[in-house]
Amino acid sequence: MVASMSAKKTLCLFVVILSLFFHLTYSLAASPLRVGVYCNKPLVFQGEDGSWQGLCVDLLQDIAVREGWELEYVPGSWNQCLQRLEAGEIDLQLAIGWSAERARHFSFSSEPVFVNWGTIYVRPDSSIKSIVDLKNKTVATLENDIHRQVFADLLQRFQITCRLVDVQQYSEVFNLLQKGEVDAGLVNRLYGSINEGHYAVERTAMIINPIKVCYAAPLGQKSVLAAIDSNLARMKKETGSVYYRILDHWLGVAGQVKEVIPPWLKWVFGVTFLFMLFALAANSILKRQVADRTAELKQANDRLQKSQEKLDLALKGADLALWNWTIGADEIMVNDRWYTLLGYEPGEFPLSYEKWEELVHPDDLKQVSQMLLHHLAGELPFYQAEYRLRAKDGSWAWVQDRGQVMEWDEDGKPLRAAGTHQDITRERQEQERQQRLEAQLQQVQKLESLGVLAGGIAHDFNNILTVILGNNDLALNELSPSSTASARIEASSQAVRRAAELAQQMLAYSGKGRFFIADINLNELVTDMGHLLKVSIAKQVVLQYHLGKNLPAISADVSQLRQVVMNLITNASEAIGERSGVLNLTTGVMDASREYLRESYLDENQPAGLYVFMEVSDTGCGMDKETISHIFDPFFTTKFTGRGLGMAAVLGIVRGHHGAIKVYSEPGKGTTFKVLFPAVSREAVAMNHRLEDDVLWRGSGTVLLVDDEETLRALGKEMLEMLGLTVLLAEDGVQALEVYRQHAADIACVILDLTMPHMGGEQAFRELRQLNKDIKVIIASGYSESDIEDKFLGKGLSGFLQKPYQLGDLQAILQSVLPDQA
Template identity: 30%
Template sequence: MKALIRYIVFFHTVLFALTMAHAEKTVTMGIYQNIPLCFTDSSNQPQGIYIDVLNHIANKEGWRIKYRIDTWNRCLQALDKHEIDLMCGIAVTLERKNRYFFNDENVMLDWGQIYLSVGSSIQSILDLNHKKIATISGGILRTALQDLARAFDVTCNFVLVESANEVFDLIEQNEVDAGTVLRLFGMRFSYQYHVKPSPIVFAPLHLRFATANPQKQNLLNAIDYHLKSLKDTDSSVYYQSINRWLIDSPIHWHLPGWILISTAALLFFLLMTSIILKRKINRRTLELHSQNIKLQQEIDRRIEADKALAFSEKRFSQYIECSPDGVFVSDNNGCFAEVNPSACALTGYSRDELIGMSIFVLVPNDKQDKAKNHFAKVRHKGKSSGVLPYLTKSGTQKFWIISAVKLSNNEFLGFAKDITEIKIAENKLIKSERLLRTIAHNYPHSYVSIIEKDMTVSFSSGQEFQRMKLEPEQFNGKHLSEIFGTQATYIIQQYEKTFLGEEVSFELFFNDQYQLYKTVPMIESDNSIPRILVVVENISQQKKIEQEKAQLERQLLQAQKMEAIGTLAGGIAHDFNNILAIILGNIELCLEESDPMDPIHLSMAEAQTASIRARELIRQILNFSRQTMPDKEPIAIIPIVKESTQLIRASVPSSIKINTNIVDSEDAIIGNPTQINQILLNLCSNAVYAMGEKGTLTIEASREVPDPVPSLINDLEKKPYIKISVIDNGSGIPQDIINKVFDPYFTTKKIGEGSGMGLSMVYSIIQSHNGAITFHSSSDHGTQFNIFLPIIYEKVNTKQDLPEPTLKGSGNILFVDDEEMLVKLGRRMLTQMGYSVTGFHDPVAALSDFESHASDYDLVITDMTMPDISGKNFSKKILAIRPDIPIFLCTGYSDAIDETMAKELGIKQFLLKPLSKRKLAEEVYAVLMR
């Protein structure tokens, strides 16, 4: 029985630890600056031996480690207040054992050492008498040195500091005579200071993890488990970390000066020691007497503790003996090794009969597999629970629920509770429930009532009452006005028609649901109608489906509109890009051939800038219609905000005042300028709509490091962002729809005034930029949207590069485009680059020429969208004739082919119009000249 009690105690301890380990996913640990054990690097990231070990254990245990970085004293204060779960690098002392719980495995062994200024003559503990000594406040080295000095009748004056670096600073500045630091720290950092180690070494320290919260001891158990395993493996994280921070790191060893004179001073030291020891013997005799008294007191205390433990074990034994549940221990084969009286009472066997009996003897044959699977689960996973049938000694089948845990490889602890009566009741309940469901299914989502002529209810029944968690009997005898309140008048009017012989059907929204009422007169033999039958059906789901259908139809219509816009945008893009290609190409040629000082040159440059903006406008149209996916690149955000603000000024009525507070910054984000412009246009458009004909629109932009708070998309972190705010003093967003503003197709505007996609698009863009958004709104102050876009710490060069000379080359090029002006332009550009160009605006004629002179050409440049034959099929036919020739496929826009498809066809380059001359030169040169 004592063995069983120990199993029970161990089980509860393990169960508690498992429960706590499962519940505690976040572990907070305090760290202070103690290189190489624990410290923070230049980026304020925790590092050191303790950090490496704990991160490894956390990964195994599924913990999320949260580090609190502070001084030694403040970390101890946080540990005392349970503000942190763990403290690392804390030495074990008797006094601390009374305050904290420590793990058993040492992470490191260290000891204290006295450091001196370079010219100091201190050589022993006796030389420290009346000296000023720097030491860390709250650290163990001060206490240890104080005890050592007291033993030699030495008085030290301690100067308290917050870190070991401050100790070295004070020694170097001769503000103290000596200082105490840990040996490992001194070995690594003393060379950085004008200090030297002394021969005084003291206080061996066992450095471990500690917690002040008794409920966190399971963390220490897990740490010990993994730490022991790490120490047993030479290649583990533990030894890798030691190699990293101790062996591979720059440790500077010093040969103490005292070694050079130690031999000469040895005789003098021994003489002084014998004199000192003689003085100490008498005093130590008295101390030993005092210690003997204390030892006897400790023995007495432990005797009392043993008696209390024995009493506790006896009382716990009584609990087990009297437990109504069966408790047993089995071996690895499933045979009973120990049982309590309740286990005997449940099975009908005596203790002697059960000991050595297999558990599976008690299991019916048809449940043997289930029982063995249950036992196998305990073997492999450490615990299991479930309901199993069992046979008593008399052969009666009963049921019990068994919970079992693995104590060791050969022992398993189980608890069994008989639930036979519960199972019988459960089976009866199942039968009753089946019958009840059969009856209830006659009235799905409905209930039936009988209404008397005085408009009182005489009978009610049906499935719907159960769904509404109401008892039908509570309505019997009540007047309709008591049940339906103000809606009773309308209902009575409908029922009165039925009392006149008319069957009535009507809908009503009552009790947060849509209901369909159908009435039938209950006609007596004398043709009187003293009462009517009412069937009430819950049609809320049907109404919901109808509303969703209407919503889907609206969304489908909106999607069709967007598709039409996309198709139109694609057509515009193709034609417009061809036009722009001609305009830009000729402008480039004119700029090259004109004098930069000529006013005409300046006008052409401005025309070029306008044309490039037109090209970007086409890309915006394609982005809006979802025809292309916008690229992202490092961009300076503030200039884009300013440009968007100017565009907004031009489109907002003059009655709307616009205020701006945009702080200049060269900070960059990873983003797309067009989409940033879309965000601002959508938010400002909504703000202007909310203000009506008059109001103030404010646009702000600045660099900000916000406090970490939740956001609608990505939670804000404490790091630099560009914050963009759009503020209006309009009517605000009503509270009942404030959670719907980012839903697709949701809009408060009239039909034709908005699609409901604006804020949804804003949400999507910010999400794709890894940004965050917050907003607040009230009817008194209007609405403010705050956009946060993360800075990438990279300045973007916003200055235009000086034009580089056009690359020149040689070779024969076949140039095909259905736009004759583009053919002329392409021939002119490529000829200036040194190439021989044959141009066609008819692809069929071009193909015929290539069939006859395929070997004469080095490169083919073709348009995609052409009459008679598309650029895709044209390229296929060219490659069929000469598979090795490189082809450039150019398009203003096409949804029939993209770059990936082009590469699969064997096309060398897929280029988007309009192309600059420089871009064309680079692509052709790369193929023909390299």
């Protein structure tokens, strides 16, 4: 009897539970499922017949038939849909992207429909290529769109000022962009792909925020979402299911979609009366479901972590070239920007590690490869390097490469690495330009300081030489030509003249040597020196000429140019040494650009234009970079007997002629010097030789000789008297003024030293001009004539006498200044 009563109670309890189950099921089936819809083709939109269509709509309708749901579509704008979902006024929202922020307000399906992302569109004629180009631009976005939020954060992170214009539909984004009311627009990639052909817009390579597109319900309401997850998991598992047919219908991607989440276990159907009676069986099922759900959550968390890595990489790589290297398979996937950075079409060739090595500059490859290997070995926390990649046109693009290993196997070996390439070509070019300018500035300062030193030495040296040379000259005039002493004095004078040439070379190095400028033809000068050049080189060296035709004239000093040619030829011959070799002397004309001239040894901002050049090349020993950097320094020489002034003089003469010089050399491969001089449009004059007049000119009148060196005063007085002139002496500028005031009516000319104590020549000249504006003054100095011209230009200077001077030089200058004296 007791057993019978217990059985009846159990049966009643089961009937009650079963009644409640069917009641709830009936209530759920009886109440329509309110679904929020908005226009986002091809995910959800309203067709021409007024019905709601799209990928997410078709999937939901198929699931609704299986679950026995009645659907009620509630249309509205995107903002209205979000507001209704949060207020519980709708039960389900279609086509909504998942984010951590939204997950705090809504419940999402665990099984996504697919992955979508945002894309930036511009007008076809736009110059916007990267996110940096959006600075101070206007961009249309969908209000409260998940891509808009990430895009705004990205702009703030990169400190890019950009005005966002919010609209209610994606179609309004394209409309505003087509009308030119905004500079760019942000839509999701599916809407853009389907609708971009209907508007005058162009898709860029800028990708924003990859996200999962899901279904969503009010927060905490997960029963409908659980049924959707179950159906989606089942459909994705079955090849050829309605899921893939719907994707193929709307996107044309059947058979190409990979599962985002592994399939769930099949729900247990046909729950029997036995599972409801026995708690043990129900508890077992519950444990199994909890375990399965835990495994699914772990897999979802792993996928979320990988997605976060990709998202971080996308954010860091906005407008950067992205690379993803599968190390074992040696496959490197890159985005379109990587190809365009090097001038290639996107996907023009597959990329592998071997191909990457071919593109890296040979000088950079070893160092970059070592850094990458150190990172793969775990010795460096990340990989970063700057190097050159060969572009399609053969040029070299500088990139900053950053990356790190993203996946390892169980043994800790790297499986996958990812990173970015940033184009830093302009920055490196600017950096190199600044370094070149700094080096050139240092070189100019060095030349100027050494030039001042060389000029000072030459001045004092010339004073001494003037005394020796002048006394020799006087002695020769007093001796009979047959005297044995004449030969000795002439030998002494010859040595003095060689010493004077050294002084002139020092002045030439400073760029301020004495120039007699004329319009000359370089070929004529080289040809005229042919015999001299031949005897100046070693017998085993062959000199070959390659003279260009129809060269324009250059404005130059013939003697200085001869010195350049001679120094370059002898230097090249000595570089060949005792071996047999070849010297090539080439002339020509070229149109030199500023870029070409900027690469010369000492860029002094020579203007672009037509230049006549002379090139001297040899097959000698060549030079390393260290030697080249000092080749033009005064007193630097690699020869045992050299003085180190020849090449210094070449540089000074070229600078003085506003030219340029280039040096090409490698150890063991010879050397080439190329000097360039500005061409002139005038006709070249025939070269002639200055002839000295053997007849001694004699003048009359009084000359005031002013010099602080007593020996020079005595020598000068004797020379002037030999020329028939009366001489007054003064040892500085102060004394010269006193003498002039006393004898102004008698003095026909003043020979004035430039550098003197108490009052120098420049101040004394001004004071003398105040006493007599027509006074004739000759400046005598060991400094160069160009220095004197700069100081006395336009001030009435009558002439310049270069120290050391001989009697003939003194006669020539006086004869020109005092032409009426006889």
